[in-house]
Amino acid sequence: MTSPLTHFDAQGQAHMVDVGGKPATRRVAVATGRIEMRPATRALIESGTARKGDVLGIARIAGIMAAKKTSDLIPLCHPLALSRVAIEFSIDGAAVACTATAETTGPTGVEMEALTAVQVALLTIYDMCKAADRAMVIGGVRLLEKHGGQSGRYVADAAQEHP
Numbered sequence: 001m002t003s004p005l006t007h008f009d010a011q012g013q014a015h016m017v018d019v020g021g022k023p024a025t026r027r028v029a030v031a032t033g034r035i036e037m038r039p040a041t042r043a044l045i046e047s048g049t050a051r052k053g054d055v056l057g058i059a060r061i062a063g064i065m066a067a068k069k070t071s072d073l074i075p076l077c078h079p080l081a082l083s084r085v086a087i088e089f090s091i092d093g094a095a096v097a098c099t100a101t102a103e104t105t106g107p108t109g110v111e112m113e114a115l116t117a118v119q120v121a122l123l124t125i126y127d128m129c130k131a132a133d134r135a136m137v138i139g140g141v142r143l144l145e146k147h148g149g150q151s152g153r154y155v156a157d158a159a160q161e162h163p
Contacts, residue, residue, distance in 0.1 A: 022107035027148035029102050031114035033141030035122045036095040041133040045125070046091060055128045056089045056096070063087040063121030067102050067113040077112050080104050085113070087121055098122055099144070109149050115141065 045055045064085045071079040084103040089096055100117035102110040122138045129136065145155045 022150065024106050025148045026105050027103065027109045027146070029109060029111040029114040029146040030099060030144045031111070031118045031142065032097065032099045032144050033118040033122055033138065034092070034095045034097040035125050035136050035138045037129065037136045038133050039094050041129050041136065042091060042094055042096070044129065044132055045096065051131060053128075055125055058128060059089070059098070059121040059124040060087040062124040063098070063100055063117040066120030067100065067117040070113045070116045073116060074112055078108050080106055080108070080110060080113065082110070082113060085117060087117060089121075096122075096125060098125075109146055109151075111143055111146050115143060 048054060064087060066073075067085040068082060071077040082102060082104050084101070086101045088099045088101075090099075091097075098118050098121045100114045100121065102113040102117060104110050104113075118141055119138075122141070126136050126138065143154070143156060145153070147153050
C-alpha cells in the first residue's frame with residue numbers, strides 16, 4: 001500500500017517531491033490565523049502608539065518576507081518564484097486576524113508560503129507587543145483555499161476546522 005504522504009518514497013525515506021514533469025499552472029493559496037490579546041494591547045496597535053512603531057505595517061512586511069523564504073525554513077519545500085504575496089489584517093474584538101494570499105505560476109502549490117506568511121506576521125505582532133502583553137495567543141492558523149494544480153480547488157468550510 002502506498003502512503004498518501006508525498007514526501008516519503010517507497011522505502012519510507014523522506015525526499016523532495018519531483019515536480020519536474022508537472023505543468024506550470026497558476027497557483028493561489030489563502031491562509032488565515034489570529035492573535036488574541038488584551039483590549040489595551042489591541043488599542044495600542046490601532047492607535048499606532050506601540051513603542052516599536054507601526055505594528056501591522058511591520059508585520060505585513062515580515063509576512064511577505066517569510067513567504068519568500070519558505071523553502072529555507074521548511075526542509076522539503078521547493079523554492080518558488082512568487083508573483084504576489086498579500087497580507088491583510090482585521091481587528092475582531094480583542095484579536096487581530098491575518099489573511100495571506102500567495103500566488104505563483106509553476107509546477108507546485110503555494111500553500112506553505114501562505115501559511116508561513118500568516119505565522120510570521122502573527123509572530124511579529126507578538127514580538128512587537130510582548131512588552132505590553134506576554135499572554136497573547138496565536139491560533140486558528142489554517143488553509144482557507146487553494147486553486148490550481150493537479151489536485152484542483154480546495155475551499156475550507158467551518159466543518160473542517162479542527163479543535
